[in-house]
Every structure is written in structure tokens, then in C-alpha cells.
Amino acid sequence: MLEQINVDYFILLTALLLIIGVLTTKFSTRLGVPALVLFLLVGMIMGSDGLGLIHFNNPKLAQLIGILALVVILFEGGLQTKWSSVRAVATPSLSLATLGVLLTTVVVAVAAKLIFDISWLEGLLFGAIVGSTDAAAIFAVLKGQNIRDRLSSTLEAESGTNDPMAVFLTLSLIELMTIESPFYYLLVGSFIWQMGMGLFLGFLFGRFAGYAINKINLDSSGLYPIFALAFALLTYIFQT
Structure with a gap:
């Protein structure tokens, strides 16, 4: 009962x-x-x-709900974003998502070092944790606002692509702090592999999902959102 x-x-x-x-x-x-x-x-x-x-x-349950919500938000944001608009702002958005996150990490690290008197690695870890903008927040704030299309597309593309850089920096700094003799060259190789494979798999699954959704003939129209959501979750799992 x-x-x-x-x-x-x-x-x-x-x-x-x-x-x-x-x-x-x-x-x-x-x-x-x-x-x-x-x-x-x-x-x-x-x-x-x-x-x-x-x-x-319950932090594990909160993490699960947060990840599922983030997958849906990113998927919905991708559907609402035109490829022609993203392509026009690819260079500035990717620069902000990589170099921008790195610069923010360094700036926060300097401030944390001066204010809290901690080590540089700890300061950089602080910066890496807060270095990326939240996609959910950006999509929610920009929706329905009177903002120029180019600026809006740049911010949306940057917020949706900066998480890999922040996650990589966070995990790499934790590894440097916990391992006595870290292999720095492996971190560079891991960065190139993860970024490259993530981009390739995202493009591959996106193309396949679009083809499957357009070609399949389902008996009920209500099954199409479920089918699309399944592809969103599948893409996230293979990219992680």
C-alpha cells in the first residue's frame, strides 16, 4: 500500500x-x-x-534527470536552428566554444589563485568547471527575444558545442591532480580523438536519424516524436 x-x-x-x-x-x-x-x-x-x-x-537521480533534460533541450534546439544560420557563424562560435572556454578557465584560475590562495591546478579546475555556458539557459533566454539572427545563432551554436571542451579540461585537470606521473602527450591525443569522433558520430547519427524519420511510415503520428527522441538519446550515448 x-x-x-x-x-x-x-x-x-x-x-x-x-x-x-x-x-x-x-x-x-x-x-x-x-x-x-x-x-x-x-x-x-x-x-x-x-x-x-x-x-x-539524491545526486544520482538528479544527475539522471538533468542529463535526460539536457539531451531533449539540445535536440530541440538543434531542430529549431537552421543549418544555413549555423554555417554562417561556424568560425566565431567554434572559437568561443574552444578558445573562449580556455580563456575563461585561465581568468577564473587567476582570480581563484589570488582570492583563495590555492594551487594553480586547483584554480584551473575552478575555471574549467564554470568555463562553459549552459545550453539550456541560452536557449531559454534567447527564445522569443529581439536579438539579431547572427548574434543569436552564434550564441546558440557556441552554447551547444562548448561542453566537450569544458568536460575535457575538467577531467584532464583532475587526472593531473590525482596521478603522480601523468602522460601529457596522451591528453593531447585524447583531446583530438574525442573531439574528432564526437563530431563524426554526431554528424553520422544526425544524418541517419533524418533519413530514418523521413522514410519510415508509422501507423500513428504520435510515434514520430518518440522515434526522434530515441535517436537523440542514442546519439548522446554513443558520443559519450
Whole structure:
């Protein structure tokens, strides 16, 4: 009986959050406020410091939900972004996603070194963790705003591609801090391999997904979003 109550509570809470999320998006457009701000407000109200309906005491579950949400957000952002617009801003967006993240990491490292009196590796780790912009935040803030197309496309492309650089820097710095005799040349090879294979697999799965969705003839139109979402999750798994 207790398990049934927990299941019903979870389903009810999920349904309420989805309804509130949709309504929040509608109100954010009318108020001229980014939907992300209202989402954060809803989370604070529902959390342990508000109504106490959700307790954020399970980091693994929170990570799982966050990753699934990020996959959906990136997939939806990719669908809404025209390739012609991205191609026109490929150079500045990729520069920001790589050199920009590296520069931000160094700047934050210098500040952390001076303020907290920590080692340079620890300072660089601070910078790598906060060096990338969040794709979900960028997509939510830019949607419906009066921003020039070129600038909007640059920011969207940069936010969707800077995570690999930040993840690589974070993991590499952790390895340098924990291993007594790290192999620096292996880090360079790993960077080239991961970036190259990630780009290749993303392009390959994207092309295949587009071909499969356009060619397959499903009996119900409601199956197409599920089919597309499955490809989004599959692409993420193979890229990681």
C-alpha cells in the first residue's frame, strides 16, 4: 500500500510540474521574462526550502534527470536552428566554444589563485568547471527575444558545442591532480580523438536519424516524436 502511494505521489507531482512548466512558458512570453527564471522559481518553491514537496538529496537521480533534460533541450534546439544560420557563424562560435572556454578557465584560475590562495591546478579546475555556458539557459533566454539572427545563432551554436571542451579540461585537470606521473602527450591525443569522433558520430547519427524519420511510415503520428527522441538519446550515448 505504501509503495502504491509513493508511485501515485510521483505521478501526480510529475504531472503537476509538467503542467506548471507549460503554463510558465506561456506567462514568461507575456511578461517578457526568460522562462528559465520562472523555472528556477518553481524549483525553489517545490524544494525543501519551500513547500517541501521535493527533497534534493539524491545526486544520482538528479544527475539522471538533468542529463535526460539536457539531451531533449539540445535536440530541440538543434531542430529549431537552421543549418544555413549555423554555417554562417561556424568560425566565431567554434572559437568561443574552444578558445573562449580556455580563456575563461585561465581568468577564473587567476582570480581563484589570488582570492583563495590555492594551487594553480586547483584554480584551473575552478575555471574549467564554470568555463562553459549552459545550453539550456541560452536557449531559454534567447527564445522569443529581439536579438539579431547572427548574434543569436552564434550564441546558440557556441552554447551547444562548448561542453566537450569544458568536460575535457575538467577531467584532464583532475587526472593531473590525482596521478603522480601523468602522460601529457596522451591528453593531447585524447583531446583530438574525442573531439574528432564526437563530431563524426554526431554528424553520422544526425544524418541517419533524418533519413530514418523521413522514410519510415508509422501507423500513428504520435510515434514520430518518440522515434526522434530515441535517436537523440542514442546519439548522446554513443558520443559519450
